[in-house]
Amino acid sequence: xxxxxxxxxxxxxxxxxxxxxxxxxxxxxxxxxxxxxxxxxxxxxxxxxxxxxxxxxxxxxxxxxxxxxxxxxxxxxxxxxxxxxxxxxxxxxxxxxxxxxxxxxxxxxxxxxxxxxxxxxxxxxxxxxxxxxxxxxxxxxxxxxxxxxxxxxxxxxxxxxxxxxxxxxxxxxxxxxxxxxxxxxxxxxxxxxxxxxxxxxxxxxxxxxxxxxxxxxxxxxxxxxxxxxxxxxxxxxxxxxxxxxxxxxxxxxxxxxx
Amino acid sequence: xxxxxxxxxxxxxxxxxxxxxxxxxxxxxxxxxxxxxxxxxxxxxxxxxxxxxxxxxxxxxxxxxxxxxxx
Numbered sequence: 346x347x348x349x350x351x352x353x354x355x356x357x358x359x360x361x362x363x364x365x366x367x368x369x370x371x372x373x374x375x376x377x378x379x380x381x382x383x384x385x386x387x388x389x390x391x392x393x394x395x396x397x398x399x400x401x402x403x404x405x406x407x408x409x410x411x412x413x414x415x416x417x418x419x420x421x422x423x424x425x426x427x428x429x430x431x432x433x434x435x436x437x438x439x440x441x442x443x444x445x446x447x448x449x450x451x452x453x454x455x456x457x458x459x460x461x462x463x464x465x466x467x468x469x470x471x472x473x474x475x476x477x478x479x480x481x482x483x484x485x486x487x488x489x490x491x492x493x494x495x496x497x498x499x500x501x502x503x504x505x506x507x508x509x510x511x512x513x514x515x516x517x518x519x520x521x522x523x524x525x526x527x528x529x530x531x532x533x534x535x536x537x538x539x540x541x542x543x544x545x546x547x548x549x550x551x552x553x554x555x556x557x558x559x560x561x562x563x564x565x566x567x568x569x570x571x572x573x574x575x576x577x578x579x580x581x582x583x584x585x586x587x588x589x590x591x592x593x594x595x596x597x598x599x600x601x602x603x
Numbered sequence: 604x605x606x607x608x609x610x611x612x613x614x615x616x617x618x619x620x621x622x623x624x625x626x627x628x629x630x631x632x633x634x635x636x637x638x639x640x641x642x643x644x645x646x647x648x649x650x651x652x653x654x655x656x657x658x659x660x661x662x663x664x665x666x667x668x669x670x671x672x673x674x
Contacts, residue, residue: 422632426618426625429661433668434620436661442669486613493617547657554632555653558639560646575654583662587669594670 359511367519373483381476389480417557425550432543
């Protein structure tokens with residue numbers, strides 16, 4: 346029972362979290378392809394995927410040699426920091442303190458940046474250094490986040506395969522959708538996904554850190570569900586309170602509107 | 604060298620968005636880890652402090668950010 350809870354929550358969390366990262370990478374690659382040409386955009390993307398495969402292979406070997414308690418503490422701490430970063434930003438966005446992420450806006454600003462780079466397209470070759478580097482950077486950065494998510498969710502509980510499966514499915518789905526639609530996937534509810542995944546990753550981080558320091562959670566793995574419920578309630582209340590504080594400042598500020 | 608520093612900064616940014624929140628959480632984890640190893644905290648107290656401390660740090664940070672954000 347608890348094994349299947351873990352397996353499904355791992356697959357679902359890896360899928361949702363990776364889909365957010367894949368959508369962000371796709372937006373940049375699409376902009377690069379449209380403005381500077383597809384051969385260079387795809388070369389940069391392929392090179393980044395190659396680097397990510399090497400990183401996964403190196404970390405995969407290294408992880409096997411780390412004692413489990415140390416792995417739980419390190420992975421739990423990193424997952425906690427990673428999850429809280431997403432959760433904090435999602436709460437501030439939901440409270441209206443910072444602007445929500447919009448893939449269409451990100452796509453347009455990337456297009457403007459590439460057009461305004463001042464570097465003309467090379468006429469003597471199909472390869473364009475700006476396009477290759479931009480696509481490479483975007484895919485590598487978002488890909489490293491996917492690796493962190495997969496390792497964080499799967500390494501400690503021996504579910505690397507399940508986490509990898511979720512991440513791979515998300516990346517494939519986003520790529521297929523991008524190829525078919527040929528535009529950014531703006532309809533993916535990225536802010537909501539970041540809220541949900543931030544909660545789940547924070548819950549896993551707390552769980553693994555607690556196990557790593559030798560404490561045993563009541564109901565064992567079932568405690569993850571309890572942590573998710575507590576974090577959901579707390580972040581919902583925190584978002585509402587932050588929204589009120591922010592709205593109060595808007596009214597108090599000269600010329601502010603409620 | 605510059606590229607390496609930029610890459611390291613990128614990796615750091617994966618885990619740290621707000622430095623104060625990250626430092627608070629790291630301080631909390633280190634304190635709970637040391638106290639538990641030293642036997643000063645029993646299991647359930649350690650787990651309770653871990654969950655309550657994390658949530659308190661997050662909520663305090665979010666509310667402070669809402670109160671000080673530039674408009």
